[in-house]
Each structure stands twice: as C-alpha cells, then as structure tokens.
Amino acid sequence: MKKAGYVLLLAAVVATGLFAAKNDFGLGRNMEILINMMRELSTGYVDEVDPDRLMEDAAAGMVRRLDPYTSYLPEEEMQKFDQLSSGKYGGVGSLIRQKGDYVIFAQPYENSPADRTGIRIGDRIVAIDGQSAKGWTNAQVSDRLKGDPNTTVKVTVRHLLTDKEETLTLKRERIAIPGVPYAGWIEPGIGYIQHSDFTEGCYDEMRGAIEKLRGEGELKGLILDYRNNGGGILQEAVKIVGLFVQKGTEVIRTRGRAGEQIYRTQQEPLLPETPLVVLINGNTASAAEIVAGSLQDLDRAVLLGQKSFGKGLVQATRPLGYNAYLKLTTGKYYIPSGRCIQAIDYSAHDEERGTEVADSLVREFRTAGGRKVYDGGGITPDRKLEPRYVSRFAVTLYSLGFIEDFVDEYMKRHAADTIDVGSFSITDTDYADFLRFMAEKEVPYESASRRMLKAMKEAAKADNFTRLQERIDEMEAELKDDKETNLETYRDEIVETINSDIVLRHAYMAGMIAHNLRSDPEVRAAADLLLDPPAWRAVLRAEEQTPADPEKEP
Structure with a gap:
C-alpha cells in the first residue's frame, strides 16, 4: 500500500472524464493540477517523500475549510471508525491505561474474557505472549490484545490485590460495548434508563431495557438520560423514538443536494402513553438530539436540563478505493416541528470553521400541541436546571x-x-x-480566583495603579486555595x-x-415531576407552557 496515495489520485484523474462529460472543466483542471503537483514532489523534492502522507495532507487540506465532521479516513483509521460506529470489536473486553512503566487493566467489562479469568481493575500487564510489556504504550498493548474472535492471547499479569504474578490464556471474543449501560428504578413505578451512544443495535438494547423494567413492576413513568450522549447512527434514533409514538409518525427529514428523505417509525410502540422525561445537557448531540427533540416536538416527553449541543448535520461514508473512505456531511436534518437545531453555520467555508447562528435569524416553530420552540442552536429544555459543576x-x-x-x-x-x-x-x-x-x-x-487576581495584578501594574496592586496583594493573602x-x-x-x-x-x-x-439532582427533579402527573401534563399543555428561551446560553 506504499503507493496507495498515488494510485488514488490516478483513479481520481480517470474519474474526471465523467465530470468532463458534465462540462465541469474546473474540477477536471484542479484534479490534473493536483496529480501533477504530487508527481513533481515525489520525483523532484530534495528529500524522499511518502506518497501516502502526501495524499493524507492533500485530503486534509481539501476539507480544512468545511465542517469538522467531514474527513478523510485512510485504511489504518477505518478499524477505529468501524468500532466507534458499531460499538463492537474482537478482544478480551477491558479498558486499559498507562501507569508508570506498565499498562494496567482499568476496567474489565462484566462477563468479558478478561473478567471471567479473574482480571480486576489495577492488575498490571507484565507480558503478552511471553514478551515483556514493560515500557509499552496503550496503543501497543491494545494492538496485541485485540484480534479475531476465537483466537487466544497469553497475558502475564501481576494482580493488584495479591501482588502475585500469573499467566492467563484469554480467548478473544466479539466484544460489544453497551449503548445502554443501565436500567433501574428511581422510585416505585419510576424507571430510569441511561443511554450513552447510538451504536449499532442500541435500539434492541433500549427495547430490552424497557421490557426488563416492565417485567419487574408497573412502569408509571420513565426517565431517559441522554446527557453526554454524542449521538451516532440516525436510523437507531428513529427506531428508538418509535418505542414511544404511533407507527408511521414522522421523526426526521433530511435535506441535501441529493434531495429530501423522510424517516418515519416502522413498528408499533412499546410505551405509547407512559409519561416520559428526557434529560439533556450541552453534550447531548446528533442522534441524541433527534430523540430528545422529536419527543419534545411531538409533545411526548418533558425535557429537563440544559440546552443541547446543536448538531443538525448528517454524515455518510463514501468509498475512495484501497479501503480508504471519505466521511462527509450530506445534509441537514429537521425534526417534526420543521426546525433544524444546527448551532454553527459552516456554509462560508472560512478559516474560522463556522459561525454561530445570529439571534436575529432564530425562528419560531410550534410543537404538535402548539408550544413555541426555536431553531438555530440546539434544543432548549422545557425546564432548565442548573448544571452540577465538579471542582x-x-x-x-x-x-x-x-x-x-x-x-x-x-x-x-x-x-x-x-x-x-x-x-x-x-x-x-x-x-x-x-x-x-x-x-x-x-x-x-491554581484556583480560578487566584488566576484572575494574577491577571488583575498584571493589568494594574501595566496601568501603574499602585493602590489597586496593594489591594490585590491583600486579597491574594486572604485567598485560601x-x-x-x-x-x-x-x-x-x-x-x-x-x-x-x-x-x-x-x-x-x-x-x-x-x-x-x-x-443526582437532575434525576431527582425528573422523578419528582413524574410522581406528579398533573404537573407533568401541565408542562405539555400549550396554554400553560412558558415559551422556550431562544437566546443562546453563555
């Protein structure tokens, strides 16, 4: 694959014949310039250059002024991309991390090969297949632990709790990282499900979590936690919304240069009437915003928390040949009220990589029941809650x-x-x-207060405000951090x-x-609302709903 970059560019030049048929002279010209430039660099530059590296740099340059979600994925990055989108990989089933000269097991997944062989958090990886792992990086250890399912790897570990060394034979399996890591009860009748990402199969996990709760007792209300969920596969989001609304309901439509596509629920709902509260925050994005925003637009759930991230763009992958792909933004999505919640406008293709949608351009929309909602910057919850800040x-x-x-x-x-x-x-x-x-x-x-005082002191010194400097010195002396x-x-x-x-x-x-x-005060607030059905219904009645605040939060 050493010449893959050069061959990719040759393939692109051949493809320009198709564009020429469409009289796209500019594209064909630029492709020819690019291939000529690469040839000159490969043959005439003072030092030998790597054509694959040239290709990657050229690809990065092509998308540099577009949005941050459009990128070139060379062959070596596709495995990581596939794992992120599928949530699955072949391995022993544990997070690892560097600690001193060794890598340790940081979190064996429950019932994984690592867990079943007795590996626990803190156990040190001394050797792999008889080769000392001292000085190895996380990446080196990860590469050796991962592999095809049903293959084996010998790992010598020093157990944290006993300080004894042991060589274990682990059989690799297809490891599925759960998208729904927890389902349980907050109060009698009030269920809670945490959904962490939208990988393949997360709909089945969500459905299984609901069925588990219903098998344990009467489900009078359900909290769906989408805080810090960065999204993923759009189709999984549509299916999850279908658990709570009638079959055939429009969840989202996407619009791009290829036209418009409408996504509707395809199955009968599992919980068509159970009161829902959805928790969101500033890290709720993409597919998670589709679920939260659709349930809000359909007046199916009350949203609590903070304004969401605001990613209303749709990505797809396109093969480029030689196992390389282009991940590119193909359109914007619009939830049932008709709004797009994209917060950043990338259409200018400038160096700043986008600008926030101006307040003057924010538009008003209506939910199914007539409540006011707004586009142009994430989803505003029906009830805002102050976020918890960790020091x-x-x-x-x-x-x-x-x-x-x-x-x-x-x-x-x-x-x-x-x-x-x-x-x-x-x-x-x-x-x-x-x-x-x-x-x-x-x-x-160093506390934020002390950093602020230092900055003020420097400014006072520059302005020759002697008395102010003395007062800042006094405040610094009083500050206990x-x-x-x-x-x-x-x-x-x-x-x-x-x-x-x-x-x-x-x-x-x-x-x-x-x-x-x-x-968790936000979970508590959600449970309290579900324990008061009239209050929950009141939030969803248009005449009693306080209009969402279109202003951007700091």
Missing part, C-alpha cells in the same frame, strides 16, 4: 491518578469486604487516611469520587451508575 481541584486529583492510587491501597486493605451499592461511602477514618496519603503529594493546582485547604473545601466531591471508584471495582459500571443516581 477543578477534584478533577485534578483524579487526572493525576491520586484517587485511583488511594483506592488501590484501600482495596488491598478491604479485599474481603462486600458493599451495598446504593448506600456505600467511605468513613471519616478512611478520609483521614486519604489526607495522610496526600500529605507528600504535589498538586499543581492551598492543597490542605482544598482537601477540606472540596471534601464532599472528593469523597464521592473515591466512593464511585470503589463501587466500580465491586459492581462494574452498572453498579457505579446506580450508586451515583442517589445524589
């Missing part, structure tokens, strides 16, 4: 690995313990242990982060989700 200090401790390192030690001391997923929390004594653990650790953290103070200020957040990591090790991802729901 940067707690995030810093986690990203530096201090939380995980402490939990490693905690698990060694409590290896035989069992926990109640819903109520578990470390004790005050445990947190005192954490403070001692952190005593000698350096935390490169040292490590020890922050460990107390953000104690609750740090404790909850530690709790989540411990629960994950006992009860996998589903257990951690169940544990975290108890302290």
